[in-house]
Amino acid sequence: MQETSKYHLTEADLANEQGKVEAAKKNPAHFAVLYDTYYEPIFRFIFQRLDDKELAFDATQQVFIKALSNLPKYEYRGVPFASWLFRIALNELTSLFRLEQAQRTINIDSVSINSVMEEMEETKIDLYHDKIVAIIAEQLTEDELQIIEMRFFEKRSFKQIGDILDITENNAKVRTYRIIDKLKKVIC
């Protein structure tokens, strides 16, 4: 599977980014650089899980407001700053769904579904396409859905999934294959 390369930062990149974070901690105006860098990925992450574009723009803005407000509490843990933003975005979404202010939406493209099927070693793609969509939509728990979305629909690496969900890379991999096994069992 193709990995998202943007996320993979070298040691030097991470250090450079951490410098920007520290600058923003001292002067909120310097947060603009990080805002510019991550606005689009955060918007796309949120909109992937929503149906309403305007609500997604509002939620994106809220993520950055919360990030800037809580920046003094941010601690560098050797992972990209983006993973912290994605976690705030996940919390924002959870809050929207809990308060029923937004409809939980799964946005799937046909190619992504094929990659889920490939992972399941399922060759009858046409036959099971709709069934697998229905199973993902109706039978997966929210945690399982998050992993499937990140791995197959957003093409994220296990490392990045781990960073966002605050679990190890290996754990992200194990969880992903457990869900694939579950899908296999349900579809049989």
Add this chain to the structure above:
Amino acid sequence: MKRKVNVDRAEISSEEIAKRKNFNSVLKQSTRGGKPILKNKWFLSSIAVAVVAAVSIVALLNNPISKTAKKELSVVKADSLELSDFYKKEESKPCISPPLKNINIEYTIYKLSAEKGAVLDFKTSSKLIVPKSSFEDSNGKVLKGEIELHYREFHDAVDFFVSGIPMTYDSAGVRYQFESAGMIEILAFQDGKQVNMAKGKSINIEMSSNYNGTESNLYKLDTVRNNWSCLGKDKVVAKTLSSKTIDSVKEQNPKLKAIEAKKEEVKMEKEKALSILPTLSPEPKKPIKVNKQKHTFDIAVEPKEFPELAIYKGVLFEIGDENKNFNASLYDITWDDASLKEGTQKGKNYLLTLKKGTKKYELVVYPVFEGKNYESAMKSYDEKFAMYNTTLEKHRLEEKRIEEEYQTKLLALKKQQDEFIRKLKEEQANQFKQMDIEDKVKRMFAINSFGVFNSDCPKQYPQGILCTANLVKEKNVNLLCYEIYLVDKARNSLFTYHKNPITQFSFNPKSTNILWTVEDGVLYWLKPEQFTGISNKEAMCNLKMNRIEQKLTTVEEIKASLNF
């Protein structure tokens, strides 16, 4: 919550996403943003002065009558400080500022018990469902005793205008105007003090609406941020003239009830007529000739008990094949008793019981005839069967006559009933058509705090003609106004512009438009027909506003004055 699935949804371009970036808004709203530069008084006043001066100069230089205008330039400059003060005053007004003194949408005040809650009906047929113990004071203490609930609704542009509630929505830095499906304000008081909704409680609102579209979201006005917060979707329930509604009316209609009773009556009549028809004797059974290979019993038959057998003489009872254990030795026994009763196939076989002492045998037997008895039985059968057929035919004819009579009566009643139902449906459909749409559409949502809630859809300002509009009154004197309102009658919205002249005034020339503003408590308006004279080409267009001379005291009077 049920998940929605979109397959292959259209992508949003990076350009569109980038357009929505607004770091200033993040900075302003974050707790670390400090006092934004935009809020500094010196900044606002400088900008106001600069904008007014620049607009005035550009406008006057572009004006075809610029010679006269140039003369007036010095006057404008002299006035600009006064204008700046005026704008500063307007900008510092609270979030909700009714533009006309003493004219507003009235609150309906409900008094209810905090402990019991209540279901409240509003004059527009909206409903408020207040659960028990829904109120708390500012210390979080759940309140008891009498609560005053103040409630009002806003449904059209004039309602929005008089309320002074802002209808603009800043979504991630982009300014939209709300197109409303209805707005409410709900406040609660105890002993004159405003109270809060208790934690974990919510009031269900069923708001009557003029609009049944589902694209609206529910927003709450944040009077501190002077912006709206999106709370998610409301639920739209559109009342239809359902078959259920008609059925319930049918059930209650006395005329239809009488027809139903009459139908039951004619059915009873039919059943009575059928019951008094002479009883048809059973069909005679065709005699069967004895099978000499089989054993028979000769038993005397009680005619009253078996009339179908009594009509024949010399009937014998042949042992059926089903008696697997029959033994001819049974013939050698002198039986104390032999009795007959109906068998498994009525009129065709019988059950013969033979008894001696404690011994008892049961045999399935079939009536048969031998020799002359058979011939005689056949003759008798032919006569009886002919007679039976004649009687049967008569009986059937009589039954048919009764049934036809019944069906004729029933059909007449059904016709009567159908015609009545048709009229009833027609009447209901007419009544439904005449109902206000507000009675037909309900927007349902739950609120867990008090304030202003709006079922809305943020929309762009109307487009078509774009110009700089300068609002003037008598003798071409510029109107001193801050908020200027445009209504496009095809849309339920109040588009607000700020400051005169309006540098980016746009409207849809295909719609019926009205523009109005307030100067010193007096309403000035631009009539729909005056919009035809405005074109794109004009850099600065002077709009001659009409003063409403009548002293307005009610919302209805404003609507009438603006031909709304």
